[in-house]
Amino acid sequence: MFSPIQFVFIAAIVLYLLDSIWEVGSIFNPNRFSKRLADYFIIAGLSIHCAFLIIVSAQSGTLPISTLFESSTFYLSLIVLLSVILKFLYRLQSLTPFVMPIVTGFSIAAVTLVKNDLALTANLKTFWLFAHIIPIFLGYASFTVSFIFSIMYLTMERQLKKKSFGPLFDSLPSLETLDALMWKTITLGFPLLTIGLVSGTVWAKTTNILGLLWYLDPKVLLGSLTWLIYAAILHLRLGASFHGTRVAIVTIVGFVIVIFTFIGPFLMGHKHGYDTGSVILEQEIIAPEAPGMIKVES
Amino acid sequence: MNLHTLGLNHDSAPVEVREKLAFSPSSVPIALSSFAQSFPSSETVILSTCNRVEIYATSLDDSLSKDTLLDFFSAFHGLPKEEFADHMYHHQGINAVRHLFFVASSLNSGVLGETQIISQVKEAYQTATTAETTGSILNQLFQRSLTVAKDVHTKTAIGKGNISVSTVAVDLAIKIFKDFSEKTMFIIGAGEMCELVLKHLVERGAKTAIVANRNFDKAKSLAEEYEGKAINYEKLDEYLPQADIIISSTASPRHVVNVEHIKNAIKARRGNPMLLIDIAFPRDIDPEISKIDNVYLYDINDLNKVANSNAEERKKDIDKCVTIIDKEVAQYMAWVEELKIGPAISQLRNHFHEIGEQELERLRPKLGDIANDEWEHIVHSMQRTLNKILHKPAKVGKEKAKNGGGFQYVETIKHLFGIQHKKEDSRK
Numbered sequence: 001m002f003s004p005i006q007f008v009f010i011a012a013i014v015l016y017l018l019d020s021i022w023e024v025g026s027i028f029n030p031n032r033f034s035k036r037l038a039d040y041f042i043i044a045g046l047s048i049h050c051a052f053l054i055i056v057s058a059q060s061g062t063l064p065i066s067t068l069f070e071s072s073t074f075y076l077s078l079i080v081l082l083s084v085i086l087k088f089l090y091r092l093q094s095l096t097p098f099v100m101p102i103v104t105g106f107s108i109a110a111v112t113l114v115k116n117d118l119a120l121t122a123n124l125k126t127f128w129l130f131a132h133i134i135p136i137f138l139g140y141a142s143f144t145v146s147f148i149f150s151i152m153y154l155t156m157e158r159q160l161k162k163k164s165f166g167p168l169f170d171s172l173p174s175l176e177t178l179d180a181l182m183w184k185t186i187t188l189g190f191p192l193l194t195i196g197l198v199s200g201t202v203w204a205k206t207t208n209i210l211g212l213l214w215y216l217d218p219k220v221l222l223g224s225l226t227w228l229i230y231a232a233i234l235h236l237r238l239g240a241s242f243h244g245t246r247v248a249i250v251t252i253v254g255f256v257i258v259i260f261t262f263i264g265p266f267l268m269g270h271k272h273g274y275d276t277g278s279v280i281l282e283q284e285i286i287a288p289e290a291p292g293m294i295k296v297e298s
Numbered sequence: 299m300n301l302h303t304l305g306l307n308h309d310s311a312p313v314e315v316r317e318k319l320a321f322s323p324s325s326v327p328i329a330l331s332s333f334a335q336s337f338p339s340s341e342t343v344i345l346s347t348c349n350r351v352e353i354y355a356t357s358l359d360d361s362l363s364k365d366t367l368l369d370f371f372s373a374f375h376g377l378p379k380e381e382f383a384d385h386m387y388h389h390q391g392i393n394a395v396r397h398l399f400f401v402a403s404s405l406n407s408g409v410l411g412e413t414q415i416i417s418q419v420k421e422a423y424q425t426a427t428t429a430e431t432t433g434s435i436l437n438q439l440f441q442r443s444l445t446v447a448k449d450v451h452t453k454t455a456i457g458k459g460n461i462s463v464s465t466v467a468v469d470l471a472i473k474i475f476k477d478f479s480e481k482t483m484f485i486i487g488a489g490e491m492c493e494l495v496l497k498h499l500v501e502r503g504a505k506t507a508i509v510a511n512r513n514f515d516k517a518k519s520l521a522e523e524y525e526g527k528a529i530n531y532e533k534l535d536e537y538l539p540q541a542d543i544i545i546s547s548t549a550s551p552r553h554v555v556n557v558e559h560i561k562n563a564i565k566a567r568r569g570n571p572m573l574l575i576d577i578a579f580p581r582d583i584d585p586e587i588s589k590i591d592n593v594y595l596y597d598i599n600d601l602n603k604v605a606n607s608n609a610e611e612r613k614k615d616i617d618k619c620v621t622i623i624d625k626e627v628a629q630y631m632a633w634v635e636e637l638k639i640g641p642a643i644s645q646l647r648n649h650f651h652e653i654g655e656q657e658l659e660r661l662r663p664k665l666g667d668i669a670n671d672e673w674e675h676i677v678h679s680m681q682r683t684l685n686k687i688l689h690k691p692a693k694v695g696k697e698k699a700k701n702g703g704g705f706q707y708v709e710t711i712k713h714l715f716g717i718q719h720k721k722e723d724s725r726k
Contacts, residue, residue: 156473160470174472175571177476244569244591245591
């Protein structure tokens, strides 16, 4: 059922699952679930996850995005990485209890639901692949984390307004902190998304990998919609009385679009450069790369 | 065990009596050394706070009792015993140990879970070590009491959540704002409670305050105290948009801050959140205000509710604390017994060998002329017999000491062979 390499990822999921239990448990019963043990779980899980991605990359000779399964795990690893960085940078005890259950859920979905027969058909070793995929994925990961901050914000907001203070209330940081972090992750994700979209556009135009009507590719359209939503958030927050709660809600909407952009076209049967069948056979035919063109276009 | 504690606290005695028996920080060392003079082979610690006065004492002999301790208080403070004896409690042995652990863990305090008592116990102990009135028994007891207190506070929720209105208000402020250094406090009215909340916020780093009061002079004096700015009461609207945290407690029968005020203010602030704390009764701030986005309003009822529920939460953990304490008490008692079991066993051994030697002495003349070798055999045989008999009780004694119950064991053995009796005889 699973290929041997997938078991490496499953090992990471087991650690993520344990981490989720410990992270959430430490909020409600700090004596029983130690935060230190949770830290070990997340670090071990992330290490195995990275090892998995490195093996996959080494095998295919390119970024771990040749299949939807691979790109999902790549995206999830960036979320965990970003959360761990933020956790230790800002001494945020309460971020990972929100992130890890979601990541664990997505990871399990990636292993069990994602069919492995779609593979990337484009030339996998061009500069444009890196210029397009890395910023886009980093941007998605930042938006995901900012989505989690907005959930934390709304949780906190609700408790403060309703005056009912549960165990979460004690462990969450202040509204102001959450607002700032939400803002920081959006402003980190937005330029990355912009770079990714621009390089994708250039790539599509120069190599024709998406055909002549590349701009009608659903993934391209949804990506642009995502860009517009986050641009609107930036604009509103900088310009008008648009704070806290409203930013949080729009951020959640933005994230839903991100997820839909990520997997939606696949579910609907659109490929965005992926197709069933052999990668090697098709890549030369569909995407003959003119080396000189990159320089001209960039 | 020969450990006594005699004392009184906020429950057992009215403040007038407590005052009379209290030791000032400077008189504690004097009291300790005078106690040491009266009872030379003793160890003492005196704990004197505004809520309690307690003496902990242990002695190698039997010179200490409730009466001798009462006499000490009476003599030191120059008060007849009858004036205070009824208000005092006395604990001995394991109960005295348990009492100190309860006190240090704040289970005996007026405010459950308060942490001040830990430092007070620490100080009392340090004063006694400086005065050189502690020995191994009290050193171990007090060091352990501090560990227990720390354990109780970290492993239970006994000290969690604030239980006074003013600190609860600050707790809420912390959950809205990251830090207070850039924030503006706005005080309406100049009540005592307002000042208390302001004081806590200043302790947390708040720097800017605006004070509005009907009586401008009063506003000015409060503002000056906190390097703030006093404004005319009529200019309230004008200054509200600057306010991040508003604390209101006026005697006004009508709302002082209404929905329009805050709607305008929040617009001017471009949605930056505001926290309003209404400590007045009847209320100063229109409760409808809480419906405005990014505005958080709490009145005195809300604060009281949080304070009370925190207090309830603390009470829920008392059982947990008692379990921790009882375990530690048992461990301490085991330590004391281990301390005792060594001498007790050598006493037992000496006792048996003394009897053996007496019997040998009696036997020697009766045997007449025997070879030295033969006599040696008899002596060895006697010693081996005694050692074999003693082996088991000594082994069990050491085990008992480790697992608790050694104290009773030692007492039983002493009783069984009349050892205690003999020891006292020899001292006399």
